[in-house]
Amino acid sequence: MKNAVGREIPDFLLKDGKEVYQGKNYMDGKYLKKASPCTRRYEKPQESKIVSSIAEALCQVGAKSGMTFSFHHHLRNGDYVVNMVMKSAIEELGLDDITIAATSLGDAHDPIAEYIEQGKVVGIQTSGIRGKMGEVVSAGKLKTPAIIRSHGGRPRAIEAGEVHIDIAVVAAPTSDCVGNCRGIGGKSNCGSLGYAMTDAKYADHVIVVTDCLVDFPNMPASVEAIDVDAVVVVDSIGDPRKIASAAARISQNPRDLMMAENVAKVIASTPWFKEGFSFQTGVGGPSLAANLFLEKYMDERGIKMGWAIGGICGPMVELLKKGKVGKVIDVQDFDLDAVNSINQTPGHYEMSASQYANPANKGAFVNKLDFVVLAALEIDTGFNVNVLTGSDGVLRGAPGGHPDTAAGSKCCIIVTPLVRGRMATVCEHVVTVTTPGDCVDVLVTDYGIAVNPLRPDLIECLDNAGIPHVSIEELKEKAYSIVGRPDDLQWEDDVVAVLEARDGTILDVVRKIKPLSLND
Amino acid sequence: MIPRPKPERFRLRRTMMFMNAQKPGLIKDAYIYGVDSIMLDLEDAVAENQKDSARFSLYHALKTIDYGDTEVIVRINGLDTPHWQEDIRVCVAGGADGIRIAKCESAQDVKTVEEHVLAAEREFGVEEGRTLLMAALESPKGILNAYEICAASDRMFGVAISGGDFRKCMQTKFQPDGVDMLAARGQMLIAARAAGIQCFDTVFTDLDDMAGFETEVRQNKAMGFDGKSLINPKQIRLVHEIFAPTEKEVRQAEAMVSAFREASAAGIGVFTVNGKMVDIAFIPGAERTLKLAKACGMYEGDLV
Amino acid sequence: MVINHSATAGTLESSDALITVEPGEGGIALDVTSSVMNQYGRQIKATVLETLGRLDVTDAKVTVVDKGALDCTLKARVECAVFRSCDKSASDIPWGGVIQ
Numbered sequence: 001m002k003n004a005v006g007r008e009i010p011d012f013l014l015k016d017g018k019e020v021y022q023g024k025n026y027m028d029g030k031y032l033k034k035a036s037p038c039t040r041r042y043e044k045p046q047e048s049k050i051v052s053s054i055a056e057a058l059c060q061v062g063a064k065s066g067m068t069f070s071f072h073h074h075l076r077n078g079d080y081v082v083n084m085v086m087k088s089a090i091e092e093l094g095l096d097d098i099t100i101a102a103t104s105l106g107d108a109h110d111p112i113a114e115y116i117e118q119g120k121v122v123g124i125q126t127s128g129i130r131g132k133m134g135e136v137v138s139a140g141k142l143k144t145p146a147i148i149r150s151h152g153g154r155p156r157a158i159e160a161g162e163v164h165i166d167i168a169v170v171a172a173p174t175s176d177c178v179g180n181c182r183g184i185g186g187k188s189n190c191g192s193l194g195y196a197m198t199d200a201k202y203a204d205h206v207i208v209v210t211d212c213l214v215d216f217p218n219m220p221a222s223v224e225a226i227d228v229d230a231v232v233v234v235d236s237i238g239d240p241r242k243i244a245s246a247a248a249r250i251s252q253n254p255r256d257l258m259m260a261e262n263v264a265k266v267i268a269s270t271p272w273f274k275e276g277f278s279f280q281t282g283v284g285g286p287s288l289a290a291n292l293f294l295e296k297y298m299d300e301r302g303i304k305m306g307w308a309i310g311g312i313c314g315p316m317v318e319l320l321k322k323g324k325v326g327k328v329i330d331v332q333d334f335d336l337d338a339v340n341s342i343n344q345t346p347g348h349y350e351m352s353a354s355q356y357a358n359p360a361n362k363g364a365f366v367n368k369l370d371f372v373v374l375a376a377l378e379i380d381t382g383f384n385v386n387v388l389t390g391s392d393g394v395l396r397g398a399p400g401g402h403p404d405t406a407a408g409s410k411c412c413i414i415v416t417p418l419v420r421g422r423m424a425t426v427c428e429h430v431v432t433v434t435t436p437g438d439c440v441d442v443l444v445t446d447y448g449i450a451v452n453p454l455r456p457d458l459i460e461c462l463d464n465a466g467i468p469h470v471s472i473e474e475l476k477e478k479a480y481s482i483v484g485r486p487d488d489l490q491w492e493d494d495v496v497a498v499l500e501a502r503d504g505t506i507l508d509v510v511r512k513i514k515p516l517s518l519n520d
Numbered sequence: 521m522i523p524r525p526k527p528e529r530f531r532l533r534r535t536m537m538f539m540n541a542q543k544p545g546l547i548k549d550a551y552i553y554g555v556d557s558i559m560l561d562l563e564d565a566v567a568e569n570q571k572d573s574a575r576f577s578l579y580h581a582l583k584t585i586d587y588g589d590t591e592v593i594v595r596i597n598g599l600d601t602p603h604w605q606e607d608i609r610v611c612v613a614g615g616a617d618g619i620r621i622a623k624c625e626s627a628q629d630v631k632t633v634e635e636h637v638l639a640a641e642r643e644f645g646v647e648e649g650r651t652l653l654m655a656a657l658e659s660p661k662g663i664l665n666a667y668e669i670c671a672a673s674d675r676m677f678g679v680a681i682s683g684g685d686f687r688k689c690m691q692t693k694f695q696p697d698g699v700d701m702l703a704a705r706g707q708m709l710i711a712a713r714a715a716g717i718q719c720f721d722t723v724f725t726d727l728d729d730m731a732g733f734e735t736e737v738r739q740n741k742a743m744g745f746d747g748k749s750l751i752n753p754k755q756i757r758l759v760h761e762i763f764a765p766t767e768k769e770v771r772q773a774e775a776m777v778s779a780f781r782e783a784s785a786a787g788i789g790v791f792t793v794n795g796k797m798v799d800i801a802f803i804p805g806a807e808r809t810l811k812l813a814k815a816c817g818m819y820e821g822d823l824v
Numbered sequence: 825m826v827i828n829h830s831a832t833a834g835t836l837e838s839s840d841a842l843i844t845v846e847p848g849e850g851g852i853a854l855d856v857t858s859s860v861m862n863q864y865g866r867q868i869k870a871t872v873l874e875t876l877g878r879l880d881v882t883d884a885k886v887t888v889v890d891k892g893a894l895d896c897t898l899k900a901r902v903e904c905a906v907f908r909s910c911d912k913s914a915s916d917i918p919w920g921g922v923i924q
Contacts, residue, residue: 254553254753392862421545421839421892422860446552481586482548484895486863516865518856544897545839572913573833576904579919580896606915613919644920 005384005433007508013145013498019505024407024438027503032360035161037204040229048177049231054088054209057230058167061205063089066097067166070199073104073128074171074183074190074332078242081171081209083111084234090120099123101163103154103195103353104398107131108242116142125163127151128398129388129497137496138394140512146395146497148388148434151331152357152364152404153502155198159360162504168203170196170223171237175210179228180221183350184339186212188238191333191342192312193222197352200227211237220343222350248313248335250292251285255446259286259415262444262467263373264293269465270458272370272410273297276306276326280366280405283313283334284375286415286444291315298324309356309365310401312338312348320347329365331356331401357404359502366401366408374402376416378423378430381472383437383452385414386430388499391423393489393513395497399434403502406439411458418445424479424486426472431489432499433508447478490514522586527617527652529677532815533557533718534747534763535756536593536680540565542574547581551590553753554760556815558587561595562607563622571603575610582614593654595620599629605636611651612640618652618677623685625661630672637675654678654720658685663704670715679712680749681705683722696732698739709744718746727752737762764816765809773809776802777823825910827884833904834893841893843872843901845909848883852876858890871895875902878922 001009003020014020040061051057069089071082082102089095098120100112104127113132115121122143127150129137137146149157157163172181173189183193188211200206200223208223208231217225251257263286267273279294281287292315298304305325308316312330314337319325327347333339341348357366366372377397378386385406388397406412416425426445441458443450450472451459462469492512501507533556539546541560550558560581566574578594594616596607600623611619621633630653637651653675657663663686670679681704687693692700705721712719721740724733733755740748741762748759765773775793780803783791790799813819830846856868868890875898876886886902893901903923907913917923 252754257754258553392860422864422894423892446549482894484864484867486860487866489862513862516862518854518865518869543837544893545837548839548894572908573900573904575917576833576900576907576923577897579923580900583924584894584896602914606917610917610919 003506005382005436005507007433009506009509010495013495013506013509021436021501021505021507024436026505027360032160034159035164035202037165037202039204046178049179049228050177051230051232054085054232054234055092057207057232058089058093061167061207061229063093063095063167065095067095068099068101068123068164070165070168070203071100071102072171072193072195072199073102073106074193074195075188075238075243077106077108078188078239079108079171080236080238081169082109085169085209086112086115086121090115096120097122099125101125101165103151104128104400105130105133109133119143125149127154127400129395130397134395138510138513140492140494140496142496145495145509148399148497148499150357150399150403150502151195151353151401152359152366153500153504155352155354155358156360156502156504157500158198158202159354159358160504165199165203167205167207168196168199170200170206170208172208172210172223173237174212174214174218175208175231176214176216176218176225177231178216178225179206179208179223179231180216180218180225181208181210181223182218182220183222184342185214186210188212188236188240188243189339190243191339192330192350194331194351194356195353196223198354205229207232209234209237211235244333244339245335248283248288248315250315251289253285255417256285256289259417259444259446260289261293262449263290263413263415264297265465265467266413266442266444266449266462267294267371267411268297269461269467270411271461273301273303275303277303277370278306278368279308279371280310280369280409281373282375283311287373287375288313288315290373290415291319295319295324309351309369310405312342314338317341317345317348320345357401357408357502359404359407364404364408366404369405369409371411371413372405372409373413373415374406376414376425378425378427379414379416379440379443380427380430380437381476383440383443383472384430384433385435385440386432388434389432389510391431391486393431393491395510403435403439406435407502411441412439413442413444414440415444418447418475418479419483422483424476424483426475426479428476432510434499436501436507443472443475445475448475450475490516522584524587524592524615524617526647526650527591529652530718531591532811533591533678533720535750535759536720536747537750537753537756538565538595538723541578541581541594542566542570544577547577548585551587553756555590555750555753555756556747557591557593559593559595559620559749562603563595563597571597575606579610579614582616591617593618593620595622598623599632608633608636609640609643612637612646613644615646616651618654620680621653621655623658623662624655624669625659626665627668627672630655630669630676634673634675649675651675652677654680656680656682657708658682659689663707666708666711667714670711670717676715676717678718678720678746679708680720681708681722696735698736705743713744719744721745721748723749723751724755725751727754730758734758734762760816763812764818765813767818769809770813770818773806773813774819774821774823776806777810781823825879825881825906827881827906827909828911829909831905831908833908834901836889836891838891839893839897841888841890841898841901843905844887845905846885848885850883852882853885854888855886856888856890858888859892860890867895868898871898872902875899876906878924879903879906880922881906
């Protein structure tokens with residue numbers, strides 16, 4: 001069945017009430033019956049929940065084959081915990097038929113690819129998938145199609161009971177002996193623990209893995225002891241150098257800066273750029289650099305930003321400290337400046353994934369957002385964005401908060417170079433739709449700006465400000481004139497991943513790629 | 521194949537950006553930054569054993585890439601190398617707008633290059649005289665011979681000083697106030713103006729010292745340079761800002777040119793603008809200001 | 825042109841390609857690997873064969889390691905490798921003749 005972004009969704013996926021994507025805000029006003037976990041009572045006073053090993057913790061919570069394990073990605077590419085826990089579950093306890101439901105997965109989790117090939121890990125639910133795992137899933141080695149959700153779609157699915165977490169694992173930079181966890185104060189600090197919060201509330205069992213045990217009570221706790229079954233102390237939960245970089249530097253690449261300046265120009269041309277506006281930006285080169293130019297316009301107009309959300313890094317903290325933004329609300333931190341600032345700098349707060357982006361709750365931050373600046377691997381002439389699959393059809397990306405912020409914000413700006421090497425970023429049809437075109441408003445490239453025809457109000461803003469813009473078709477033609485028109489990718493029938501829209505409908509599927517052989 | 525229009529000998533050249541002709545990722549779209557001229561380099565940026573390869577890259581870049589209104593100049597290897605003759609052939613065959621003669625020291629150097637350019641134009645069926653020339657002065661001898669070099673050919677549109685080599689010859693180093701090259705810049709400017717061609721300053725190599733760069737560009741503008749050679753796109757904007765005329769200059773120039781057009785239509789030679797007497801001698805300068813203003817987005821009229 | 829000895833041109837940098845030509849064993853043996861194989865593999869092959877054809881190379885082993893080079897770069901690298909293999913790359917190149 002074809003959905004609202006023109007993608008053919010196979011019928012076998014449309015069961016148990018699953019629908020195809022129908023357009024933005026389709027689920028608005030509908031009711032949701034929240035799922036509740038089945039949790040163990042700990043009435044008898046406990047001195048400590050510390051157990052000696054991950055295996056012991058798993059045994060204590062009754063880990064079995066066929067269970068779903070949840071993880072969060074605040075330790076980013078420095079994470080050791082997913083691999084440690086899976087190794088223990090599969091190699092020590094001999095479990096199989098495992099589903100990993102992670103907020104995101106990356107290159108750090110290459111060893112999991114082996115468990116997929118062995119058939120021990122049979123399901124993956126995540127926002128991001130990269131590296132070897134992306135390759136084996138793309139090659140059809142996972143028994144069931146991977147389910148890809150946005151950061152807001154995941155807490156929605158958990159709350160709706162579409163994902164039932166048997167065991168949630170919290171990788172905690174600090175914990176006390178009963179499981180009050182924080183993202184700071186240890187040796188592997190990550191700042192916010194926002195993505196772990198929903199998991200801990202909705203899982204049957206919660207295991208905390210930490211490498212820094214601190215005195216009780218570890219306050220204010222991001223994940224609270226009231227939800228935790230066991231605490232394991234290990235030597236190291238991650239590589240600090242890869243958890244948070246020293247400081248996210250604003251790009252000096254002239255191409256990035258040129259695009260970033262145009263992003264700021266577009267923002268400054270709209271009616272929402274006024275005292276107290278709200279803003280989110282990605283940490284990619286041109287997205288982050290937009291901060292720099294935006295500050296200039298804020299100074300010129302004598303206005304301040306009311307609040308900023310998202311994954312946070314140094315340049316935004318800098319603005320907060322300078323008093324140019326009122327509050328920063330943070331679901332994840334990308335560099336040490338942000339890690340060291342959360343809950344320390346006045347106005348810098350932590351939030352959960354649900355509070356950040358869940359479309360089914362009653363007041364996610366993204367819904368109050370004026371502007372979001374985002375990157376793209378590909379964007380097509382329908383303004384549909386792909387941030388999941390490479391243009392070769394292999395899984396190597398993450399929707400993250402992209403679809404949530406795009407849908408919630410008043411003005412969503414995509415910034416990307418027109419071509420990367422020989423890949424046309426602006427193309428006729430994206431490989432996979434991860435953010436539907438009806439949520440995307442403006443495209444800024446190094447070759448020009450295009451505005452979604454669905455937004456005549458924005459077209460007028462740009463015209464009034466004298467900002468030149470062209471049609472997205474022109475940009476696509478320019479891209480193809482540089483790199484040549486690519487051949488269509490060849491696919492097998494097998495679905496290797498299902499891309500859920502944030503509201504739970506099916507936005508797209510990724511099939512198994514048929515690699516090109518020149519000897520045919 | 522992208523046909524390029526016949527190059528204009530005198531056009532706006534505030535910024536000329538060097539790019540290694542051997543680097544495909546760089547040269548494919550150097551024009552997007554809004555530079556006036558790009559300078560594809562076959563000389564210092566290309567290793568001795570890659571000169572051949574760079575020419576093949578250059579040829580296809582010139583033939584394939586649509587540089588639009590951006591001027592495309594090629595810096596060829598010095599006349600003391602085995603490379604310059606083939607460099608000239610590929611520039612002319614590819615249809616470059618102009619050639620920059622490295623290490624030029626005499627009018628004879630210009631004439632030698634011109635002969636080979638003419639021969640190449642005939643060999644490749646390119647309109648004779650199409651390919652423009654500019655000279656880079658890199659030695660005391662070049663500076664002393666600046667006027668004869670500037671006046672050596674009708675193809676010459678400009679002259680530039682190359683600071684690195686020149687400072688070495690003079691046994692000096694970069695000075696923030698420019699005193700190290702003050703005399704040379706002055707002499708070259710005088711020669712260029714006397715010969716009626718344009719004059720460009722050398723590159724500023726410390727990309728992190730934007731304040732030092734700004735000081736130098738302001739001095740360039742004050743001394744009367746037409747533009748500056750650059751090594752990075754991030755330097756472009758500042759040069760364009762500093763070389764832009766003031767709002768007042770633009771309005772004055774607009775008033776002068778339009779008053780002149782009206783007066784000459786009525787057969788009047790001398791007239792007044794805002795109370796000041798103006799004659800035809802002011803008009804080329806005013807027109808230059810308007811052209812500059814148009815390029816800077818400050819003037820949208822149709823007088824130029 | 826006849827490939828006298830093995831020669832290479834290009835680099836493994838992004839947007840470039842490394843081309844190696846060697847004397848053949850009768851006919852053209854072409855090996856292509858590319859970072860954009862699924863979308864551009866056919867076009868890369870076609871461009872390389874067309875360029876070899878223009879240069880009248882009929883007997884060669886040609887290896888292409890492509891890192892997302894545009895067609896104009898591929899052509900330039902193939903031509904340079906072939907001219908180098910005959911020691912004719914330094915001067916008197918037939919610009920606009922077989923090079924186009």
